[in-house]
Amino acid sequence: MINEILQSNQTIFLTALLLISSVLVTKFSSRLGVPSLVLFIIVGMVVGSDGLNFIYFDNAGMAQLVGTFALIVILFEGGLETKWDTIRPVVRPALSLATVGVVITSGIVGVASKFIFDVTWLEGFLFGSIVGSTDAAAVFAVLKGKNVHSRLEATLEAESGSNDPMAVFLTLAFIQLINSPGQGVLAIIGSFFWQMGFGLVVGLLIGKIGSMAINRINLDSGGLYPIFALSFALLTYGVSSLTQASGLLAVYVAALVIGNSELTYRHSILRFNEGFTWMMQILMFVILGLLVFPSQLFQWDIIIEGLLISIVLILVARPIAVYLSLMGGPFGQKERLFLSWAGLRGAVPIVLAIYPSLAELENSQLFFNVVFFVVLTSTLIQGSTITPLARKLKLVSDDVLNPIHSLELISIGKTNVEMIEYTVTDNNTIKEQTLEELHFPDGVLVNAIIRDGDILTPYGQTSILPGDTLYIMVPKKNKRQLQKILNDELVKTKI
Incomplete structure (x- = not known):
C-alpha cells in the first residue's frame, strides 16, 4: 500500500513538471520559430526511457485512447471558434481538399511507399492513408493569431477539421483488406457513405440538441456550462462510433452548430475549451513523444526513408492534390501555393500509425517510426515557415476584426x-x-x-x-x- 501511494505521488509530481515545462516551452516557440507542438513532443522524448529515463511508456492502446480523446477536444474547440459566415464561401473547396485531396495524397504517397519500403501494394497504400490528412491540432495552433487572409485560414481550418474521417476510413479499410483479403470492395464503399452521411446527421442533430439544452437549462453555477457543452462533444463521438459512423466528423459538425448558435455563457465556454484544448494538446504530444524511442527513430535507414517520404509528401503529393482538388475554384496561383505548403501533419497521422500496431501487422513498428519522423519534418519545416511564406506572398491582412465577447x-x-x-x-x-x-x-x-x-x-x-x-x-x-x-x-x- 505504501509503495502504491508513493507511486501515485511520484506520478502527480512528474505530471506537474511535465505541464510546467511544456507550458514554458511555448514561451520560446515563437522566438525560435518552431511550432509548440514539436517542443511538446521533444519534452516527451527527453523524459522517456531513451532520454532521462524518468518515465517508461510503451502502451500503444493507452496512447491511442488519449490521442482520440484529445482530438475530440481539439476539434470541438476549433468548431466552436469557427464562424459559419467565414467558412460558408469556402465549404466546397475545403470539402474537396478533405476528400478528393486526401485520396490523391494517399495514393501518391502509397505508390512511393511501396518502392521505398519494399512492401506490398496494400501496405504502401496503408502508409499513404496514415499520412494523407492534415492535422487540426497543428493547423489551429500554427494559424492562430497569424492574421492570414480569412478565406485561406477558413479553408485550411475547415479542411483539417473535416479530413480526419477520410484518413481514418482509408486506414481502417486497408488494415481490413490486409487482414481479410476477401473483404468486398463494395462493402467498404458502402461503409464510407454510411460513416460520412450518418456522422453528418448525428453531428447536426446533437449540435441542435446541445445548443438548445445549454440555453434552456438553468444551472446553479456558471462553471458548469463549459462542462455541459463539452459533454455533448463526447456524446456526439460516442453515438457516432457506436453506430459505425464517423465520430470525428460528427464532433466537428456539432461544434459548428453549437458555436454558431446564440449561447448562454458563451465566453466562459470558449475560454474553458481554449484552456482545456491546450492541456490536451500538451498531454497528447508528450505521450506521443514518450511512445517513440529515439534510438530506434534516429537510425540512418529511418532518416533516409523518412526524408524521401517527406519530400514526396510535401513537394509532390500535397501540391498535386491541392491543384487537382481546386480546379476551377476561387483561388489564384499564390493562394494555391500557400495551401500546398500549409498542409501540416501532426497528431492524427501519429495516432493512426498506432492502428497497425494494434492490428499486429508485420511492418507496424517501421510505419510508426517513419510516420513520426515525417510529422517532425512537416511541423519543423512547414510549420516554422508558414507565416514568412504568407508575408512573402502578401497573403496577410493588416487589420484584425475584434471579436465581441x-x-x-x-x-x-x-x-x-x-x-x-x-x-x-x-x-x-x-x-x-x-x-x-x-x-x-x-x-x-x-x-x-x-x-x-x-x-x-x-x-x-x-x-x-x-x-x-x-x-x-x-x-x-x-x-x-x-x-x-x-x-x-x-x-x-x-x-
Missing part, C-alpha cells in the same frame, strides 16, 4: 441582460463619435470605457476613440441587433 457577470436565470466587451479599431465608424450620437438599440447602455489602462465613467458627451474597450449592457433580446450594428460598422469601412 459576452461577460457573464450575473447568474443565469436571474436577469435578461448581458455585458458585452468590445474594442474599437481605426476601422470603426463609431470612432470620434460621442455616446449620444450612437444609434444603439433601446435598453443598451455603455457602462464603462477602458482607455490607456484607465477606467472612464461614460456620459453623453464622451467621445469614442480607437483602442477604447467598451463594456456595454444589453438586453438579451437586443444582443443580436447590437452585434449586427458593430459588425456592420466594420464591414462598411472595408467596402
Whole structure:
C-alpha cells in the first residue's frame, strides 16, 4: 500500500513538471520559430526511457485512447471558434481538399511507399492513408493569431477539421483488406457513405440538441456550462462510433452548430475549451513523444526513408492534390501555393500509425517510426515557415476584426441582460463619435470605457476613440441587433 501511494505521488509530481515545462516551452516557440507542438513532443522524448529515463511508456492502446480523446477536444474547440459566415464561401473547396485531396495524397504517397519500403501494394497504400490528412491540432495552433487572409485560414481550418474521417476510413479499410483479403470492395464503399452521411446527421442533430439544452437549462453555477457543452462533444463521438459512423466528423459538425448558435455563457465556454484544448494538446504530444524511442527513430535507414517520404509528401503529393482538388475554384496561383505548403501533419497521422500496431501487422513498428519522423519534418519545416511564406506572398491582412465577447457577470436565470466587451479599431465608424450620437438599440447602455489602462465613467458627451474597450449592457433580446450594428460598422469601412 505504501509503495502504491508513493507511486501515485511520484506520478502527480512528474505530471506537474511535465505541464510546467511544456507550458514554458511555448514561451520560446515563437522566438525560435518552431511550432509548440514539436517542443511538446521533444519534452516527451527527453523524459522517456531513451532520454532521462524518468518515465517508461510503451502502451500503444493507452496512447491511442488519449490521442482520440484529445482530438475530440481539439476539434470541438476549433468548431466552436469557427464562424459559419467565414467558412460558408469556402465549404466546397475545403470539402474537396478533405476528400478528393486526401485520396490523391494517399495514393501518391502509397505508390512511393511501396518502392521505398519494399512492401506490398496494400501496405504502401496503408502508409499513404496514415499520412494523407492534415492535422487540426497543428493547423489551429500554427494559424492562430497569424492574421492570414480569412478565406485561406477558413479553408485550411475547415479542411483539417473535416479530413480526419477520410484518413481514418482509408486506414481502417486497408488494415481490413490486409487482414481479410476477401473483404468486398463494395462493402467498404458502402461503409464510407454510411460513416460520412450518418456522422453528418448525428453531428447536426446533437449540435441542435446541445445548443438548445445549454440555453434552456438553468444551472446553479456558471462553471458548469463549459462542462455541459463539452459533454455533448463526447456524446456526439460516442453515438457516432457506436453506430459505425464517423465520430470525428460528427464532433466537428456539432461544434459548428453549437458555436454558431446564440449561447448562454458563451465566453466562459470558449475560454474553458481554449484552456482545456491546450492541456490536451500538451498531454497528447508528450505521450506521443514518450511512445517513440529515439534510438530506434534516429537510425540512418529511418532518416533516409523518412526524408524521401517527406519530400514526396510535401513537394509532390500535397501540391498535386491541392491543384487537382481546386480546379476551377476561387483561388489564384499564390493562394494555391500557400495551401500546398500549409498542409501540416501532426497528431492524427501519429495516432493512426498506432492502428497497425494494434492490428499486429508485420511492418507496424517501421510505419510508426517513419510516420513520426515525417510529422517532425512537416511541423519543423512547414510549420516554422508558414507565416514568412504568407508575408512573402502578401497573403496577410493588416487589420484584425475584434471579436465581441459576452461577460457573464450575473447568474443565469436571474436577469435578461448581458455585458458585452468590445474594442474599437481605426476601422470603426463609431470612432470620434460621442455616446449620444450612437444609434444603439433601446435598453443598451455603455457602462464603462477602458482607455490607456484607465477606467472612464461614460456620459453623453464622451467621445469614442480607437483602442477604447467598451463594456456595454444589453438586453438579451437586443444582443443580436447590437452585434449586427458593430459588425456592420466594420464591414462598411472595408467596402
